[in-house]
Amino acid sequence: MSESQGLPAIGAELVTVAIGGQQFAIDIMVVREIRGWTASTPLPHAPSYVLGMINLRGAVLPVVDLGSRLGLSAATRSSSSVVIVAHIDGRQVGLLVDEVCDIVxxxxxxxxxxxxxxxxxxxxxxxxxxxxxxxxxxxLTLGGVLPRVAEAA
Known part of the structure; x- marks a missing residue:
């Protein structure tokens, strides 16, 4: 495996999260903050895995159900659910997961x-x-989590 594939280096810190009883890791360098779950405002005609949008200190942030996006069961929305605010391909997005488990x-x-x-x-x-x-x-690699943005003609 090569660095050109964006693999984390030895010593890199990863945030582990649970989705549907399975453990996943996300490079801590893309994580901006971790917030408790709050209801989101639906976005018309969005893909089913996009739960909606939330207001993050004046910025509108799309929220993706990471379990649903990965083809697993949708994340459980409970008191332990969290939204990981991540910076992916120049965009900020909220990722709903069942819980944050550890730093590895x-x-x-x-x-x-x-x-x-x-x-x-x-x-x-x-x-x-x-x-x-x-x-x-x-x-996980998160580059494909967000729907592709259509290029302006």
Whole structure:
């Protein structure tokens, strides 16, 4: 695996989150803040995984149900649910997850390539897998989380 693929380096910190009982990791460098869940205002004709938008100190922020976007069950909206405010491809977005679990420091030999399953969608979201004493954590790449913005003609 090469640095050109955007893989985190040894010693990088990752935020681990739970979605539907599974553990996922997000590079801490894209995380701007972690907020408790608040209801969002629906956005007409948005994809089903876009829950709506929230006001973040005067800025309108789209909120994506990360579980739904990954093809898993939708995140549970409860008192432990959180919105991770992330900076992805020059845009800020809120990512709804069931809970934040831990911060993991990437050590040598922890990160392994994701299994090849013949799905371009899996490859679009999964950078690799991390083995820990608690099990396998899927390292996400977030570039495909937001819907593509149509270019102005």
């Amino acid at each position: 420091v990437l050590a040598e030999n922890m990160l392994q390539p994701a299994p090849q399953v013949g799905s371009s969608q899996a490859e679009e979201f999964v950078q690799g897998v991390i083995t820990t004493d608690a099990g396998i954590v899927t390292l």
